[in-house]
Amino acid sequence: MSVEPEVPIVQVEEVRENPVLYKIxxxxxxxxxxxxxxxxxxxxxxxxxxxxxxxxxxxxDNPIPVENVNGKNMETIVQFCERHKYDEEEPEYTNYIREFVLPEWDRQLLSIDNEELFQLILATNYLDIQKLMDYCCRVIGDMAKDKTPEELRIIYGIPTDAEDDALERSASDSPGPSG
Amino acid sequence: MPSPSTPFPLFRLPYLALNEVFRSLECGDLIEMSLCSKRCKRIVKSTRNDFFGIRIFITSNYFSIRVDGKNGVETMWMSSQDHHDENSRVYMLNGEEIKIQRLLNIFEVFYPQEHRQFIITSIVNLMMDSLQIPMLSVDLHTHGFDDFLDFIPCFQNSRKISFIGITPLSEEDLDFVKNNVSSDTELQFSPF
Structure with a gap:
């Protein structure tokens, strides 16, 4: 595992205080x-x-290669993890994700393009970072606030029933892998 | 907030993330989401929530339908006489258009008086079906409410129905009520 970096190493300010460091x-x-x-x-x-x-x-001396996450998302993820590394355990909520207050710092961090946010969620899902997943999902859920069904269809690209039916029909009509 | 330029591809999310997004929605937003499509409604139905149930208050010319949760009232839908266009929307419920105005989790419902029963039933059924919650109670103020018995079949599955009025129900009316509600429904009669 001796991959030579082709770009400068990204230093996140807060990591310097911790003696044990890993490379990704x-x-x-x-x-x-x-x-x-x-x-x-x-x-x-x-x-x-x-x-x-x-x-x-x-x-x-042993960098960890993460094939499924690009540099842009990894930078956000490292920033997030460094920011929250000393967080105390969250209080017990019946429905945690609906009740917590999303900190402003995190809201700013996640103020990114929809496609970028989607890619970040895939990366977060792969890396299994529960807190970041909660925060991302909360940001996506907040897009729905006070919106009409028609607006929701546009915001989330929700197909109509007719479109869903057509998709289902085309999926069942298309030949399987064996042909 | 993320750029609204392109839609967020909600249905391309991994299952757990999709489920978390729905769990993060407020009660009113979940109901609106359930009206987007059949697929959305299926997901709303399968989303775990912590709402207790529905409470209905109805008089001769007013109604309110609210969803209670552990934080109190999660959403309230009520009849309104005055209509403003701001923030208004039209829902298609059971083939009928219903005009609604929303302010946070308060929904004001505008309707022709002759459609009142249909509209109340449609909203209650929508809430019970989408959120998978029970009808906890109905408070029926009978004074001046001549056709209140017509509403009883709409509330047949309520856990409790309270009749509040100046005069008590007649034996005949009481029989009708008992024959049209679940045997588990608690009936209460209170003087106004």
Whole structure:
């Protein structure tokens, strides 16, 4: 695992305080450093680190390639994880996602284009970062506030019943993989 | 907020994310979402929520239908005489157009008086079906409400129906009520 970075290493300011650092390489070969506390927010990455047997001594010499996440999304994810690495456990809510207040810093971070937000959710889903997933979903849900059904169809690209039926018919008419 | 230039591809989300988005919606938004398409309604129905149920208040010329949750009233739909165009919308419920004006989680419903029963029934059925919640109670103010018995079949599955009026129900009316509601429905009669 000795991939040479083709672009400068992205340094996130807050990682410097933590002595244990890991390197992550995005699908487009951007290299990121992330602290141990922060990387633990990603179940996928932390499982990988544990399974690879990375330690404080050898972590920086063994960058972790993440094929499914590009540099742009990885940068957002590293920023998010560093920001929230020392968060206390959330209080117990019956319906947590509807009740928490989305912090302004995170709302700003997630003020991105719809397609970018979608790609970020796919990356978050892959890396299994529950808190970021909650926040992203809340931002998407907030788009629906006070909107009419007609507006919702436009905001979310919701097909009409007729379009759904047509899609279903074309899917059932098309030949399967065997031809 | 994210740029509204292109639609957010909601139905391309992984299942868990899609489910979380729906769980993040307020009660009123869930109901509006259920009216977008059959597919949306199916997802709303399968979304776990923590609403307790529906409470209805009805008089000869007014009604309110509210969804209660642990934080109190989650949404309230009520009849209104005055209509403003601001923030108004038209729902198609059971083939009929219903004009609604929304302010946060308050929905004002405009309707011709002769369609009152149909509209109340349609809204209650929409809420119960979409949110999968029970009808908890109906408060019926009978004073000056000549055709209140016609509404009873709409509320047959309510857990409780309270009749509030100056004069008590006649034996005949009481029999009609008992024959048209579930045997589990608690009936209460209170003087006005």
């Amino acid at each position: 390489i995005s699908s487009d070969n951007h290299v990121f450093t992330i602290s141990e506390h922060a990387v633990k927010l990603s179940k996928t990455l932390w499982d990988l680190i544990t399974n690879l047997g990375l330690t404080a001594e050898n972590a920086l």
